[in-house]
Structures are given as C-alpha cells and as structure tokens.
Amino acid sequence: MPWSRNKPVVAFADLGPLEQAVVELLWEQGESSVQDVSKKLDRPLAYTTVMTTLDRLFKKGVLERRQVERAFLYTPRFSREEMQRRYASAFVDGFLVRESGEMLFSCLVDAVGQYDAALLDELEEQIRKKRLEIERREKP
Amino acid sequence: MTPYLWRLCCLSLAVWFVVQLCVGLSLRLVTARAIRFAERFGPARAASLMLALRWLPGFCGLFAAVCVCVPTYLRFEPLVSDEEMGFPCVALACLWILSYLIPLARTSFGVVKSELRLSALLRDAEVQAGVCVIRKPSPSMALVGLFHSRVLVSQEVMQLLTFDQMDAALRHERAHSESRDNGKRLMLEIAPFDGSCRSLRWAWSRFTEWAADDRATEGDSSRSVALASALVSVARLAAPECLPHAIMLIANGRDLRARVERLLEPSDRTPSSFPGSAVLLAVCALAGAIGIAAQQPTAAAIVHNVLEALVD
Numbered sequence: 282m283p284w285s286r287n288k289p290v291v292a293f294a295d296l297g298p299l300e301q302a303v304v305e306l307l308w309e310q311g312e313s314s315v316q317d318v319s320k321k322l323d324r325p326l327a328y329t330t331v332m333t334t335l336d337r338l339f340k341k342g343v344l345e346r347r348q349v350e351r352a353f354l355y356t357p358r359f360s361r362e363e364m365q366r367r368y369a370s371a372f373v374d375g376f377l378v379r380e381s382g383e384m385l386f387s388c389l390v391d392a393v394g395q396y397d398a399a400l401l402d403e404l405e406e407q408i409r410k411k412r413l414e415i416e417r418r419e420k421p
Numbered sequence: 422m423t424p425y426l427w428r429l430c431c432l433s434l435a436v437w438f439v440v441q442l443c444v445g446l447s448l449r450l451v452t453a454r455a456i457r458f459a460e461r462f463g464p465a466r467a468a469s470l471m472l473a474l475r476w477l478p479g480f481c482g483l484f485a486a487v488c489v490c491v492p493t494y495l496r497f498e499p500l501v502s503d504e505e506m507g508f509p510c511v512a513l514a515c516l517w518i519l520s521y522l523i524p525l526a527r528t529s530f531g532v533v534k535s536e537l538r539l540s541a542l543l544r545d546a547e548v549q550a551g552v553c554v555i556r557k558p559s560p561s562m563a564l565v566g567l568f569h570s571r572v573l574v575s576q577e578v579m580q581l582l583t584f585d586q587m588d589a590a591l592r593h594e595r596a597h598s599e600s601r602d603n604g605k606r607l608m609l610e611i612a613p614f615d616g617s618c619r620s621l622r623w624a625w626s627r628f629t630e631w632a633a634d635d636r637a638t639e640g641d642s643s644r645s646v647a648l649a650s651a652l653v654s655v656a657r658l659a660a661p662e663c664l665p666h667a668i669m670l671i672a673n674g675r676d677l678r679a680r681v682e683r684l685l686e687p688s689d690r691t692p693s694s695f696p697g698s699a700v701l702l703a704v705c706a707l708a709g710a711i712g713i714a715a716q717q718p719t720a721a722a723i724v725h726n727v728l729e730a731l732v733d
Contacts, residue, residue, distance in 0.1 A: 401657045404681045408650045411685045415642055 293364060299334050304343060304357060312356045429494050431506055432732060433486040435513035438520060441482030445615025448478060452617070456624045463692030464631035471625035472605055478615035488712040489724060497725040510731050520614040528610045539565055542573070552591065554579055562590055562655060567607065570598040577658060582651055589637055589648035596636035602629050627676060634684060649684040652677065
C-alpha cells in the first residue's frame with residue numbers, strides 16, 4: 282500500500298464493494314453520520330455493519346471524522362480526483378524509490394507528480410508551434 | 422584457512438578497497454568534465470561510458486589486488502610466519518565486503534519487492550498487442566522486467582494518448598528493451614561503494630533516455646513531436662497543484678524540458694565516433710605495463726614494503 286504524508290492512500294479500486302459504495306455516497310452527500318449512510322445505501326444493512334465499514338475507511342485514511350455530541354460525522358478525506366492523483370503519485374513513487382533498489386523500470390517520464398504546470402504549458406506551446414511548422418512544410 | 426592464505430586474502434581485499442576508493446574519489450573530481458566529454462559521442466555511447474566509469478574504480482581495485490598484490494605476496498612472503506594481521510588491514514578488508522554487500526543486498530531486496538508488486542499488478546492486467554494494460558490508476562508507462570521485458574501501461578495513459586503518441590511512446594520503451602537498459606540499470610545499482618559521484622548515475626539515466634528517444638524517432642520529425650507531446654501529456658496527468666519541493670521540481674523540470682527541446686530541435690551536429698577499440702587497447706597496454714613493472718625486483722620490493730606496512 283503506498284503511503285503519502287504519513288497516511289496510507291489506498292486505490293479506490295482496492296476498496297471492497299461496500300466500502301466503494303459508502304465512499305461514493307459520501308462524495309455525493311458530503312458529511313454524513315452512520316445513520317445517514319445506512320439510510321441512503323441501496324441495500325438494507327445493519328447499523329453496526331455500516332459503522333464498522335466507516336470506521337475501517339477512517340483507519341485506512343480514506344475518510345475523516347469529527348464527533349458531534351455522541352455521533353461521528355464522516356467526510357471523504359480527498360475528492361475523487363485527488364484520491365486518484367495521490368494514490369497514483371505514491372504508487373509510481375514507490376516504483377521509483379531508487380534508494381531501496383526498486384529501479385528495474387524504465388519509465389516514459391522519469392517521475393510522476395514533480396512537474397510544474399507552467400513548464401508543461403510552455404512545453405505544450407513549443408510542441409504546438411513545431412507541429413504547425415511541420416504541417417506548413419508538408420503542405421504543397 | 423591457513424594463516425598464510427588468510428593474510429593473503431585480507432591483504433588483497435584491503436588493497437582492492439584502498440585502490441577502489443582512491444580511484445573513485447579521483448573520479449569524483451573529474452565527473453562533470455567526463456560527462457561533458459562523453460556527450461560529444463552521442464547519447465548511446467555516452468551512456469555506455471558512464472556505466473564503464475561507474476565500474477572503473479572496482480576494476481582498478483581488482484587489477485591492483487590480482488596483478489600487483491597477490492604476485493608480490495607470493496614472491497616475498499615466507500610460507501611460515503608468525504606475523505599478525507594489523508587492525509587497519511582487517512578493517513579495510515571488512516569495508517571491501519560491505520562496499521559490495523550493501524549495494525548487492527539493497528538491490529536484491531528491491532528486485533524481489535519489484536517482482537512481487539509486478540506480479541500483483543499483472544494479475545489484473547489485460548494484454549493488448551504485447552502491452553500489459555494495468556487497471557490501477559498509476560498514470561505511467563514503463564518497461565519492466567530484466568530478461569523478459571514487458572511494457573506496462575495504465576488504462577489512463579492508454580485513454581489519454583493518441584495513436585501517434587502511443588506509437589512513439591511504445592517505440593521508446595522498445596528501444597529501452599532492445600538496449601537491455603534495465604539490465605544496465607541493475608549493473609549500476611550493484612556497483613560497489615567507491616566514493617564516486619552520484620551524478621554518473623543521473624547522467625547515465627539521462628543519456629539512456631535520450632538514446633531511447635533517438636531510436637524511437639529515427640530522425641522523423643513528426644514522430645519526434647508525437648513523442649514530445651506524449652511525454653508532456655503523461656507528465657501532466659499527475660502534475661500537482663502545489664509544488665512544495667522547488668529544487669527537485671527545477672531539476673526534474675530541466676530534464677523534461679531538455680528531452681522535449683531535444684526532440685523538437687534535434688542537433689545538427691554529428692556525434693564524434695568513439696575510438697572504442699583504440700581505448701580498449703590502450704587500457705590493456707597500460708594495465709600490462711603496470712603489471713610487468715610491478716614485478717620488476719626494485720618495484721616489487723617497494724610494493725612489498727608498502728604491503729608490509731599495511732599488514733602491520
């Protein structure tokens with residue numbers, strides 16, 4: 282499991298079906314209690330099952346929670362895109378950790394998640410200009 | 422093991438380590454120049470030179486141990502002697518063992534870990550035209566494996582790249598495969614500690630990428646543009662919104678920029694041809710001369726005195 286900022290980041294695809302359903306629901310509904318989640322789930326499930334699932338997701342670092350009176354309110358720690366990006370970055374970083382000797386990979390780009398957006402814009406502009414130049418040259 | 426052989430063994434390893442360290446540290450002083458010098462021979466040759474330089478201190482140490490230390494010891498050291506091994510000699514021999522053992526253990530651990538991760542990835546992978554498409558959201562494309570290299574592409578990258586971009590990117594990965602770059606990377610990683618500069622490894626990595634880019638594009642400007650845009654697209658897939666490590670970012674950004682600019686504006690300068698056979702011949706001649714000179718009575722006596730000082 283890749284780690285990011287001292288918290289594990291699991292891939293959405295690695296979560297179980299119920300866990301995925303719960304996270305999807307929280308992405309749609311926002312902050313919810315165990316009761317809210319169990320009411321809105323497609324299939325009827327015991328309160329304790331939902332509570333255990335939410336607690337497991339919290340321990341995996343997928344959800345955050347705060348206590349209001351006696352109940353916990355859960356929210357996703359990351360948006361859908363953010364979760365994918367963080368996992369991807371940690372995952373690829375894991376492959377590229379050269380200090381531990383995990384280096385038997387020749388990647389298309391050296392490391393993911395370390396490029397400045399402004400630089401990428403600039404390079405894309407250069408590519409666009411070059412493409413136009415080639416097109417102009419190839420036209421009779 | 423008899424004390425005679427034990428002393429020979431310790432002494433040889435100590436000499437090996439000392440020479441390896443001295444050559445490595447000397448190499449450190451000229452690394453930047455060596456990289457600039459290698460660049461003129463084209464990326465593929467430059468990468469080979471970097472690999473050779475990385476192993477040079479180890480080979481010099483081996484040469485000194487086998488061709489200078491062992492013959493002198495056998496010639497001058499009496500078979501029966503009550504001479505004790507000094508602590509520095511034993512310590513240097515232990516350092517030699519560590520200098521090889523640590524990189525080897527770290528690399529073996531990494532290889533096993535990589536293989537485990539790879540087999541977990543490939544369990545869910547779908548093979549399409551010889552390319553393993555992985556379902557996990559890892560926005561990357563890589564060549565994996567030492568002997569049976571496979572190209573691994575994430576679904577995200579498959580969906581993102583156009584046909585031309587994917588074609589150029591696959592050619593790039595196949596160029597790595599044909600050059601056996603993963604094997605060479607392994608050779609670099611298991612190279613012993615010798616105090617030489619880490620930039621040799623970075624330079625090797627950069628030259629290898631450039632060489633794969635050149636082989637993938639074969640001078641075709643459209644393919645070069647397609648590969649450049651594939652690089653930027655894949656890098657953009659996970660470009661972070663905020664960048665906390667400015668120094669790393671600049672270094673990596675410079676590498677990507679250099680690759681893209683090189684693809685878009687290839688240099689007209691033809692790489693100089695590297696006189697490989699002449700260099701090899703010169704190195705062999707020099708080694709032979711040193712080996713023979715070290716066995717001359719006066720030189721051998723001096724070497725023996727130096728070794729005696731090391732043993733004590």
